[in-house]
Amino acid sequence: xxxxxxxxxxxxxxxxxxxxxxxxxxxxxxxxxxxxxxxxxxxxxxxxxxxxxxxxxxxxxxxxxxxxxxxxxxxxxxxxxxxxxxxxxxxxxxxxxxxxxxxxxxxxxxxxxxxxxxxxxxxxxxxxxxxxxxxxxxxxxxxxxxxxxxxxxxxxxxxxxxxxxxxxxxxxxxxxxxxxxxxxxxxxxxxxxxxxx
Amino acid sequence: xxxxxxxxxxxxxxxxxxxxxxxxxxxxxxxxxxxxxxxxxxxxxxxxxxxxxxxxxxxxxxxxxxxxxxxxxxxxxxxxxxxxxxxxxxxxxxxxxxxxxxxxxxxxxxxxxxxxxxxxxxxxxxxxxxxxxxxxxxxxxxxxxxxxxxxxxxxxxxxxxxxxxxxxxxxxxxxxxxxxxxxxxxxxxxxxxxxxxxxxxxxxxxxxxxxxxxxxxxxxxxxxxxxxxxxxxxxxxxxxxxxxxxxxxxxxxxxxxxxx
Numbered sequence: 174x175x176x177x178x179x180x181x182x183x184x185x186x187x188x189x190x191x192x193x194x195x196x197x198x199x200x201x202x203x204x205x206x207x208x209x210x211x212x213x214x215x216x217x218x219x220x221x222x223x224x225x226x227x228x229x230x231x232x233x234x235x236x237x238x239x240x241x242x243x244x245x246x247x248x249x250x251x252x253x254x255x256x257x258x259x260x261x262x263x264x265x266x267x268x269x270x271x272x273x274x275x276x277x278x279x280x281x282x283x284x285x286x287x288x289x290x291x292x293x294x295x296x297x298x299x300x301x302x303x304x305x306x307x308x309x310x311x312x313x314x315x316x317x318x319x320x321x322x323x324x325x326x327x328x329x330x331x332x333x334x335x336x337x338x339x340x341x342x343x344x345x346x347x348x349x350x351x352x353x354x355x356x357x358x359x360x361x362x363x364x365x366x367x368x369x370x
Numbered sequence: 371x372x373x374x375x376x377x378x379x380x381x382x383x384x385x386x387x388x389x390x391x392x393x394x395x396x397x398x399x400x401x402x403x404x405x406x407x408x409x410x411x412x413x414x415x416x417x418x419x420x421x422x423x424x425x426x427x428x429x430x431x432x433x434x435x436x437x438x439x440x441x442x443x444x445x446x447x448x449x450x451x452x453x454x455x456x457x458x459x460x461x462x463x464x465x466x467x468x469x470x471x472x473x474x475x476x477x478x479x480x481x482x483x484x485x486x487x488x489x490x491x492x493x494x495x496x497x498x499x500x501x502x503x504x505x506x507x508x509x510x511x512x513x514x515x516x517x518x519x520x521x522x523x524x525x526x527x528x529x530x531x532x533x534x535x536x537x538x539x540x541x542x543x544x545x546x547x548x549x550x551x552x553x554x555x556x557x558x559x560x561x562x563x564x565x566x567x568x569x570x571x572x573x574x575x576x577x578x579x580x581x582x583x584x585x586x587x588x589x590x591x592x593x594x595x596x597x598x599x600x601x602x603x604x605x606x607x608x609x610x611x612x613x614x615x616x617x618x619x620x621x622x623x624x625x626x627x628x629x630x
Binding site for chain 2: 199200201203206207210211214215218232235236239240241243244245246247248249250251253254257258260261262264265272301303306321322325326327328331333334336343344346347349350351353354357358361
């Protein structure tokens with residue numbers, strides 16, 4: 174699991190540990206479910222926050238995902254990869270959530286460029302917010318990049334979770350990186366500084 | 371080496387940040403690639419979700435009890451196929467196998483063989499659909515292909531013949547076919563309910579066609595009418611109608627979830 178800049182230093186369970194916890198969860202082991210929720214929730218929450226417009230919606234989706242995982246925990250087959258199973262459920266919850274909010278007049282705004290450019294007085298070598306960058310990607314590319322970088326899934330695992338092929342996942346990832354590159358270029362302070370001279 | 375090579379390498383090696391030396395040479399001097407790599411490092415941020423995590427843990431622990439894992443994919447496939455074979459066998463035993471006396475070997479083997487093979491593929495797909503992340507098929511390629519192949523085979527193997535009371539005969543066979551399909555749909559549905567279907571529309575079409583093929587297969591063995599249009603509209607028509615019913619029910623489940 175990607176831990177990056179997390180301040181606490183408790184070791185993250187390995188994928189094998191997570192699969193073992195899932196087996197124990199099916200046998201009603203309370204410690205196992207606690208460990209599983211603690212290990213997977215941060216990545217799932219970042220996955221949802223990259224997909225929806227508000228923190229509250231992301232929190233709701235996380236809660237709903239765990240309730241759905243609880244309801245269908247018997248469908249996980251011991252020995253099979255756990256992360257594609259979890260993220261396939263998370264994707265479905267996200268789609269259902271979006272349709273629910275859309276029915277009550279929520280709209281997503283697709284952004285082709287980042288909404289803000291640093292002012293001349295604040296030109297410095299900083300990078301834009303990760304979520305703002307992701308929001309500018311098409312949904313399918315955003316999903317793949319989030320699963321890769323936040324969920325730390327392999328190409329095969331992402332393909333299983335999204336019911337596509339490894340080739341399609343690679344293509345989306347490649348296009349997403351190229352798009353991120355263009356977005357970064359559009360808000361590069363060095364480029365803007367040179368343009369204003 | 372260029373920026374596109376860097377993007378391609380990152381896309382093909384998601385967990386491995388160790389780029390080949392030649393690409394590091396490029397990245398050392400390329401601001402665009404440097405900024406991209408620095409941005410990807412930002413993806414692993416921290417979030418304070420500890421309160422929510424504790425709340426979720428408490429919710430789940432309150433409702434904790436052991437569960438029996440789902441049957442293996444092979445067992446599910448066998449149970450779907452067993453339902454198919456048993457219902458066809460019982461139906462033909464009850465109705466009679468008059469169709470075998472008037473059909474050529476080619477007609478019987480090809481149509482019944484394709485229906486059975488199609489049922490096998492559909493059963494396998496259905497077993498995959500029951501597990502989240504288990505199926506690569508969100509679309510309708512498999513059911514569409516099976517119906518297309520059967521249609522071509524019917525047109526190639528049967529001929530038009532004059533028939534009085536065409537619609538009456540067709541209605542009778544269609545009723546038998548749909549009745550058998552409804553009988554098959556019940557055990558299929560009871561098995562399917564144990565799974566977690568993430569794509570109800572696709573699953574609905576698959577289970578509808580599988581149930582419909584029970585009717586088609588039984589009719590091909592039972593019915594002595596070899597008029598092309600009778601076979602196409604009544605025997606194959608039962609499978610098509612069942613697929614459409616499955617699609618409708620799957621769509622209702624997808625968008626309104628009346629069965630939740």
